[in-house]
Amino acid sequence: MLIHRPDNITPFEITPRPLFDRRREFLRLSVGAVLAGVLPAAQAKLGPIRPSAYSIGETQTPFKHVTGYNNFYEFGTDKEDPARTAHSLRIRPWTVSIEGLVRQPKTLGIEDILKLAPLEERIYRLRCVEGWSMVIPWLGFPVASLLKQVEPLGSAKYVEFISAVQPDTMPGVKNRVLDWPYVEGLRLDEAMHPLAIIAVGLYGDVLPNQNGAPLRLVVPWKYGFKSGKSIVRIRFTDSEPRTSWMKSAPREYGFYSNVNPEVDHPRWSQANERRIGEFSKRKTLMFNGYAEQVGQLYTGMDLRKQF
């Protein structure tokens, strides 16, 4: 016969009832399986990743919130804006110039920066000055590894971190809510502290644009705004940098901006925080829970005055 009729369907070809009923979940699991196959590839792109003793064991904030609730004013002042608009950011070619009080200024390409030091996974708390917090598995390396590429002069006391301005890709910089480019800064010993990292990824993959691709600062014991995103310039100085937020509201944002439940911000109480995804609030910890590691950087300082 020309027309072939199929045999009766054999039992093993029939989708089991529970799976048939849970098609959505089945699909999700399949996608998960595919992604699991892709992840090693992403790691290959970023190189091998090692765990770090500085990581904390607290529940990590879901990826969708880490990448969907961002303060990145260059892409708009609503927290949902960056996830929507930051795809346009040009992240290649990307260079970082290290200059100021150094013996030999240098400009490094992102490809070379990625090879500077072995990547580590650092699971850190992130505390925003607005009273919310997250736990984020960053991928990166100590800031010190980058700063050691140049020889700072003895007179260098501070480091300024300057973020990119791309007027054609950043809808937010038309709005002069802050003095662009975004400038942040650290004291040299803070920047050299092993907890301070340059992050180039999160959740096992390259850094999403809305989180500050291709490289950003992460200083976990300070309020989130101290960790500049999409860094293009690093400058060693002998005087305290005037950061964008200090220029915008000097009474509200100090140079140090260490997480401190005892020093209140005029707009938000800093005693408590809401961990994203949780209902009740948590007590905010001194130096965001990193007091043991960084406390000695501030001995003898009045943290109320030098906030």
Add this chain to the structure above:
Amino acid sequence: MNPALIKPPLFLACLAPLAYFAWSAEADTLGANPIEAVTRGMGFWALNFLLITLAVTPLRKFSGWTWLVRLRRMLGLFVFFYAVLHLGTYLWFDQFFDWSAIAKDILKRPFITVGMATFALLVPLTVTSNARAIRALGGRRWQQLHRSVYLIGLLAVLHYSWMVKADVSKPLLYALMLGVLLGFRVWWRVQERGRQMAGAGLPKPSRRIIPLVVRK
């Protein structure tokens, strides 16, 4: 136009923002910080209804639709309704009824102080928004009391702009809208004064003539 026909659908429309937030909370589409979204959403709608209420009189004067004024009380009560929800989410989900923390917050944070003052000023207006209160107070005193809505408008916008961290473009937009609405009142007052001044030359302005009724 019969306001009795408009009131029921308008009442339901005024509940739409609340329904939207309830539905979004249920569907988990309020984002990473749903409590903040609800708190801000309720405050946002209290302010919107305040501006809508303040728009009733200008709209009535320009359109000649006198029946509009009969919707004003309901719109005004919705200002209070959303203000209660706004304050309630703050007291409950933000402070968890920790009264000493709340008291400290009111004293320390100017935008909270202003927000609380705004709410306190709304209470007498809500309590007196019925015919019995108008009779008890007398129309003139009732009207004087309800003029505090202009101050409430100014404080509400101030509360909004002090809450914002850096980008004050939206509070400025609200300040502008409020400015236009209050500007009408100032303009009408200036015109009224002009009329009165012009009338001052006459021996006796007609509106001040008190009819003499001989009583036994």
